[in-house]
Amino acid sequence: MDNKSCIVWAQLRSTYYPLLPRYGHSAAAFFNGTTDLVYVYGGRGENASAFGDVFLFDPLSSSCNFELTDGATPAARSFQSATIAGHRYVVFGGLTSAAEVSGANEYSATTNSFYLLDILRRPMNWADRMQVLERAPVFRKSTLWPPGWGCGIVPIQKQAVTLTKRGQQILYFGGDIGNSMYSRCVFSYDFPQSTWSLLYPQSPGTTCAESGVAITGASAPAGRAAAAAAPFSGHDAVYYGGSRAIVNGSNVSIMFFDDLWLFSVASQSWRTVPTLETGDARPAPRDGHSLTVAPSWLSESSGWLLYGGRSCPGNQSSCNPQDLVMLNDLWLLRIEGNGVARWSRLRECGSLSGATEPLARSFHTMTLVNDEKLILIGGVGDESIFGDVWSLQWKARPPDAPARPVQSLPLETRRVVYIYVLFYFPKLSWYAPEQFTVAIDESLKQGLQRILVNAYVEALDIELFDATSGGGGHGKVLARGTLAQYAVLVGSAFARKLILTTQDQEVPRYLSAQTGTSVEVLAYAAGQPLPMTFSSVESGQGSQGGSGLSTSIIATIATISSAAAAAFLLGIAILLYRWRWRRRRIQRMRMSSVTPGRIEHGRVNTS
Structure with missing residues (x-):
């Protein structure tokens, strides 16, 4: 035998x-x-x-x-x-x-x-x-x-x-x-x-x-x-x-x-x-x-x-x-x-x-x-x-038998890590989360996969991550936009290159063209997911920068713009009110016998 x-x-x-x-x-x-x-x-x-x-x-x-x-x-x-x-x-x-x-x-x-x-x-x-x-x-x-x-x-x-x-x-x-x-x-x-x-x-x-x-x-x-x-x-x-x-x-x-x-x-x-x-x-x-x-x-x-x-x-x-x-x-x-x-x-x-x-x-x-x-x-x-x-x-492996081939993962990805990337969709502020998932999720993942392939970064998996449900959820809809976090699984040797790739200014432009809506990269973190809130990103928890505008800048611009617009509209309303008031006063004076600026004395009846 x-x-x-x-x-x-x-x-x-x-x-x-x-x-x-x-x-x-x-x-x-x-x-x-x-x-x-x-x-x-x-x-x-x-x-x-x-x-x-x-x-x-x-x-x-x-x-x-x-x-x-x-x-x-x-x-x-x-x-x-x-x-x-x-x-x-x-x-x-x-x-x-x-x-x-x-x-x-x-x-x-x-x-x-x-x-x-x-x-x-x-x-x-x-x-x-x-x-x-x-x-x-x-x-x-x-x-x-x-x-x-x-x-x-x-x-x-x-x-x-x-x-x-x-x-x-x-x-x-x-x-x-x-x-x-x-x-x-x-x-x-x-x-x-x-x-x-x-x-x-x-x-x-x-x-x-x-x-x-x-x-x-x-x-x-x-x-x-x-x-x-x-x-x-x-x-x-x-x-x-x-x-x-x-x-x-x-x-x-x-x-x-x-x-x-x-x-x-x-x-x-x-x-x-x-x-x-x-x-x-x-x-x-x-x-x-x-x-x-x-x-x-x-x-x-x-x-x-x-x-x-x-x-x-x-x-x-x-x-x-x-x-x-x-x-x-x-x-x-x-x-x-x-x-x-x-x-x-x-x-x-x-x-x-x-x-x-x-x-x-x-x-x-x-x-x-x-x-x-x-x-x-x-x-x-x-x-x-x-x-x-x-x-x-x-009982005895033949001496000429080849060593075990590593087939499950390539050499560079024997140790893997999750890189969490937080995206911001400013034009999707009133979209339902289900619409976001069905309409945009696949195109964004395919676009991100092509970007990483061109950068010679081999991503084992890309999935939509929802910090509130533990994964596989929808984007988070806010009054001023939609946040969506993606978990990218790569070998540890690719982690830094992936982060550098997402800083490229062409990334949000390409993803915007792929998804048909404006896309910005807010933040990214290795190993731990980012909280799905603007305030948490502003405080710098897990954020390492991004290729688009930072969240604090977005929030500041939004606040200043809102205040300026409100002040402008209020000023216009006040001017319009004063103009209409003066015009009605002049019309009443022209219709009366009293000459503007003249006081006329009359007899006072004492009964």
Whole structure:
């Protein structure tokens, strides 16, 4: 057995506290400049209770810590689609606790809510982005779903794939949409544009919902749930397994899949991947498994690791729910240059610290860290729910294996910092905040991004920040203008250059042309947001200067101008009054017999 086929399991944590036993949770890695950290969210525990907590697992110290969060906290949930894109945990859909949803069934109810968790903020901040989903044209496409289901993108469970290096695009595949119906559609969320779209199918009048026995030999995978997907070549995705329930009167059976597909984002189409192996040389049909990108040195071609799940006895494709068996086998999947898939079974060849192999399980998570090993967390077995943490590594890494490539962030941005820039819109004094967000926000962010690119400043993210709501809010409307604060995430090496770039006099002119309204840069600060008030900026809290007029000058000019205008109008009013008074007095004198300036004596009657 060669080194690449010889694996070693090590149990990192056997105690449940603080990470309670769970399954149907999410786990994703984020590179912090030193190591990949694994963020765990949600899941389901004993008595089908859902979790809404966030944990941070550090593979270097094997420590697991509860993370504090604030903002628009979502309802506790399980089986959600979740992945890390950039520095945000993107959470969509899933099953929420029955207690939080009226009219729910005994344990849970589906949801199509959409949230982002900023993992660099302390405490980490939740933002409700359902409005982004509701603005998408595909959300109003009622023909996608059966009559009476209304419109919108229905809940999608555990089918999220981040495609590009910094999570610029996320794909959502299939999912259980309730009532024994399954989705066959592929949706996409584009992070820079903040838009949702339907990638497959594109034919008019198409529907996403499917039920019953799946049709074999189709040009695309049948609708299903609990499949697994992973990135392929940075632009496409590989898709394997899954299941769907077949209801025939009072009888219910589960049909499992073992087909392998590739989805092309460019052509928005599927193609099946032929497999050489047959029988025991390939995995059994299953669902609830994990499919994780393999370490880059493990395979010369693209490779993935498949672990666990649940299936039917004897590699059957369908069986009754009470006959299901849990799996703990590990497979290496490679797609050769000729487009043919090859499966290889990996076996345990020794243990560390006397640990044994993990017990068979499904609906767990398996996460690649530092291009070295994989972290297995939780899952559900035949009779128990797990809260343990395991590492999977190879007995001996080949000496010629390349060092871990830093892919999460470029070299200059291994340490990141927020630069907060406060903009002033003097002509938007009576605009509603919602109008500001919809009409101007995107154009300003795109303009600022182009300015930074031309200045060779690589911004990882630009977002509208509202100090009153903790982020993701609207601009603040004042009587003499609108304030809007943007948080720009850059590497620490770019921070000073970004500040110098915003001082350029051309920046407000360019942004004014982009947004169609006057824009000025009031202040900026590193690390801490600026208060959204004129007085706080005037006092110099966090302000480092700006390319436009300072706030104190703006306030002084506004005050002097108002006083001068009032004094001028008052003077005009007084002069007009005096002129009209004199004119009426002269007219009265001309109409009388009394000559102006002469006193006439008369007889005085004494009676």
